Amino acid sequence: MPEGYATGRATKQSIVESAAAAFAQKGFYGASLRSIAREAGVDHSTLLHHFGNKTALLLAVIEWHDAQAMPADLPETISAEFIADGFAATAARNAETPGLVQLLSVLTAEAGAENHPARETLQRRHELVTTVIAWTISSQRAEHEDHGDPLSPEERAAVLIASWEGLQVYDALHPGKLDVPALVRAMLREAFLLD
Amino acid sequence: MPEGYATGRATKQSIVESAAAAFAQKGFYGASLRSIAREAGVDHSTLLHHFGNKTALLLAVIEWHDAQAMPADLPETISAEFIADGFAATAARNAETPGLVQLLSVLTAEAGAENHPARETLQRRHELVTTVIAWTISSQRAEHEDHGDPLSPEERAAVLIASWEGLQVYDALHPGKLDVPALVRAMLREAFLLD
């Protein structure tokens, strides 16, 4: 049913995983198609046959990353607990697979440049998550009407995401120095999503 | 008094500035000595004459960045107001020179990889700032003994820095969407450094 042959799909998969590691280590510009292909045990022209060009490979890698990181089954209504659990689960899994974290940290930082090939994609990603969290915070505040937070739900959501990503980078630079999951829990508490 | 001739120093300076822009845009691995030299109006072997190799150039760029970003005259005793003002001033200046922000955002993210040439340097930088801020928070708490913060001063300082850097990246990806200085002010308030 899926496109192509089974061998081809397997090769594509192995290329994407090698590419994720390479982009995480050296960034989009610093990683080379040849080294990625070599790591995947394949000629670099095979890589290009499957993905066409370097940018397309990058976008495929991001798509694969999100499929890994996002839970497959989104519930009908998104609760505060669901988001908090999502953050916690992600933080826990990140501790085991630092490569995946490094990947999006580097790409997001690179994408601050206006001509980065993944800029639009990462912008949309961010906006989606911000919207969902802001909406959740907003409905959470409706229940407890004594919140008294000077920040709007959108601002809170943005700060939450920014701090979350900042903590990942900090942890990568100083491994083990911080109990990231605990700090994230504290941040969520401040954002009125927990306790 | 300084080393070399005046023309040489001027050239070095112009190379460092071009390099800062290039590293900010493409990262350490993605930027090339030739393109940096070209931008500075100089042959790439002239660049190498001045800096020896690519890594040395990167470290020179970071040193120059810090000289730009840090106030020349550190006061004897560092007060909470001094740090808060420093953050505010930096946030304000960053708004005008996004390149400088982009530079350290990308390098810090890249330096999450264990073999990055600037990893040690950026680690030390981080540790220094963390220590100073943590100490300030700690002495600030001694005055107001009703703080009740579940986070230790070191944790607070780390979260503050991580969030600060995360906000820079967020702002670069979504220019103008956030009032970064205002949000930083709010974060400082929560860290007991303001009001």
Next chain:
DNA sequence: AACAATTTCCACCGCTTGGTGGAAATCGAC
């Protein structure tokens, strides 16, 4: 004006880059 120290550029090295074209090997449905 003379002079060494410094700066600059040119030519070159071996190697890698992203991308193309085509021929051979493999796959999978019939």
Next chain:
DNA sequence: GTCGATTTCCACCAAGCGGTGGAAATTGTT
């Protein structure tokens, strides 16, 4: 087993890479 679609590799391209060596030009000092 046949046969078309798919996959894979090899050969090649122009361009760029970081780095070296040396010769010419410039600078500052006396």
